[in-house]
Amino acid sequence: MPGPDSSELDAAVLDVLFTQAPWGLYVFDEDLRVVRYNPAARDVRGLRPEAVLGRRLGEFAEGFDDPDLAALARKVLAGATEVRDHLVRGRSPNDPGHEMTVSLSLFRIRLADGTVRGVAVVQNVTATRRATGRLDILHDAHRSIGTSLDVRATAEALADVVVSRFADTVTVDVLDDALRGTGPGRAPVRVDAPLRRVAFRSVAGAAGPVEPGGLSSFTFPTPFTQSLLDARPRLVAHLSGDEPWLSDDAADAHTLPVSGVHSLVVTPLTVRGTVLGVVGHYRHRNPEPYDDEDLALAVQLAQRTALSIDNCRSYARERTIATTLQRHLLPRTPPDLTAVETMPLHLPGTVGAGGDWYDVIPLSGARVALTVGDVTGSGIEAAAAMGQLRTALMALAVRDLAPEELLASLDEVAAALPHEPGEPLTASCLYAVFDPVTRTCTAADAGHPLPVAVTPDGEPVPFDVPVGPLLGTGSADYESASAVLPDGALLALFTDGLAAAPGGPAAAAQTLRRVLRHPGRTLQQLSDDAVYALMREQGEDDAVLLLARTHGLDEHHVAEWTLPDDPAVVPAARRLAERQLAAWGLDDLAFTTELVVSELVTNAIRYGTPPIKLRMIRDRVLSCEVSDGSSTAPHLRHAQEHDEGGRGLCIIAQLAKRWGTRFGRRGKTIWSEQELTGLEDDGLELTGPDNDGPERVEPVNGEPNDDRPDNDRPTNDGPDNDGPKNDRPKNEGSENEGPAAG
Secondary structure, three states: OOOOOHHHHHHHHHHHHHHHOOOEEEEEOOOOEEEEEOOOOOOOOOOOHHHOOOOEHHHHOOOOOOHHHHHHHHHHHOOOOOEEEEEEEEEEOOEEEEEEEEEEEEEEEEOOOOOEEEEEEEEEOHHHHHHHHHHHHHHHHHHHOOOOOOHHHHHHHHHHHHEOOOEOEEEEEEEHHHHOOOOOOOOOOOOOOOEEEEEEEEOOOOOOOOOOOOEEOOOOOOHHHHHHHHOOOEEEOOOOOOOHHHOOHHHHHHHOOOOOOOEEEEEEEEEOOEEEEEEEEEEOOOOOOOOHHHHHHHHHHHHHHHHHHHHHHHHHHHHHHHHHHHHHHOOOOOOOOOOEEEEEEEEOEOOEOEEEEEEEEEOHHHOEEEEEEEEEEEOHHHHHHHHHHHHHHHHHHOOOOOHHHHHHHHHHHHHHOOOOOOOOOOEEEEEEEEEOOOOEEEEEEEOOOOOEEEOOOOOEOOOOOOEEOOEOOOOOOOOEEEEEOOOOOEEEEEOHHHHOOOOHHHHHHHHHHHHOOOOOOOHHHHHHHHHHHHOOOOOOOOEEEEEEEEOOOOHHHEEEEEEOOOHHHHHHHHHHHHHHHHHHOOHHHHHHHHHHHHHHHHHHHHHOOOOEEEEEEEOOEEEEEEEEOOOOOOOOOOOOOOOOOOOHHHHHHHHOOEEEEEEOOOOEEEEEEEEOOOOOOOOOOOOOOOOOOOOOOOOOOOOOOOOOOHHHOOOOOOOOOOOOHHHOOOOOHHHOOOOOOO
16 A cells, blocks of 8 residues: 655654644744744643744743844754753743743754754743752752751851742741750740741841841741641742731731741751751742642751751750760869969860860979879760779879879770770870979870970970870870979960960960060960950860979978987977977977878888888878888788787878878888867968978987886887887887888
């Protein structure tokens, strides 16, 4: 069967295209006027032919009279180009109230008589473009919203995504409780609950009625309060202005932040049934009203934003807990000491609590320990680890360990603390001990910025402490260094948070030296000056600064004697203590002090090695110290009823506020402290013939004599009544309070 004639087939196809095709077909002449078109196309369906034929495209379809589009059509007629899928925005001829997007393709045809015509194929892609636009908005929202743990930054990211693309103006209001990290429960939000405006953005660039960061609440009832109450979105497609909820001027000003709003969408910010705030989308420049598809997009954007804000809230809550924990773990008020006047400063970081700490620890002999440290990391874990290390450091400090020995022990503690697998706990620490008698400061360093010291005149004091490895590495290789600090010298210890500026710790140390050159300023003023000079903004990491002004003890507060290695010197030692107490006006402590001195000197002579020294210090407590050349430490034991000795240290423990042993490079010192509470304080000014400084006691004919009557002596003169060593009961030896031979 022969096929149809090709001319007949072409005519049939053209007839179908120009009568039944769903897209627009337009044939135009050299003047760009339509000579034939497809009346079945959706956008011209129902138009009379005379409204289209003989007219240019822009004359019957608003928005298509673009000069650039006309120039492009003329190039097609001239055979210079072809146009495929060129997107044009305009308005539908039979529905001018709605904007549409069309895909335009232009082709050139030549008729048999040589006449040139153009063909325009128009396809309405409005729905497709809108869907693609919504997907693009969602894609950008997922990429930019939630990149910060700050609520304001999260809200502003939402505004950046939607303004000019989905909304002409957007407002984001978050409940003030949520901003502080607490947040409401699942119960409905009170309509008068305060909300803080965290974002406002408009294509008009104008400011809204509520300043960003300001507190306000929505007037009831409005779509906003309804959304807060039931956690459901609201769509107001057409806003005529006579709505009942707009009758109140205050409601109008709050809910319509700019004039000319004709359509709005309200979406609550909800996470797991909890309402955190509300978002308002407004259209006043874009004439298209919001529809149900726009509402669905707004809900998805709100869900993404609410989840990110909830993460911010959780982070803020954890930060609050960690900061509170850190604040409670740090010392409240430094102790009031004679040796140093201190001023600590702790500045929290913006990313949460860190592991910075400081401490001022009173030690024996009127000495004081100054320390700062920094646990690696931040958050609750770092704060808890800081508390553990600080507790361990205090326990080691009261043992009177040398700075390098203390850091070595603390390194073992840090290595033993639990930590996340693959993330060992490390910390830096600087530990310094100031002795007000010798005015010497000795320090050791575990990976920490070096201290800064200046004289009262502002001259720098060299204090190059060897920097050892961080705590927790298990290296335990630390060395100490010493510096002499005259009275009124300033010592500054700080953490990395204070040295975050360019140049690091070295530059921070130089700045601190310059700040500390003003001896007339108080420590509080100097501390503030250091912050002003070193920090232009609050850092991410927390920072600690510990300032100390040193004060030495003069000779009128210290008495020291070198004693012979002879048991017969014990009565003389008691007499020296009694005379010194009388000179200090502390006669009420004579009995207990003589007993303490007797026991300490007796033990040193029995179990220690020369030289033996007795030292008394009147500070805020009365200190009695006996040193010898042996490194063997005594231990307290409780004597049985049949034992003739072994009660010396028990007696000291009962009479003294505290006692202990500290070791030097050679030998040890056993010390005790007695309270001065209730005793007459004469300002530590000493008078009398025996107050000319430390006294050296030399034996007379080998044995100093005590010329007091026996009934004037303390009833308990020591474990063996100060008799010679060879008079000691045979059952004592190593079971007393030290080895049989020191």
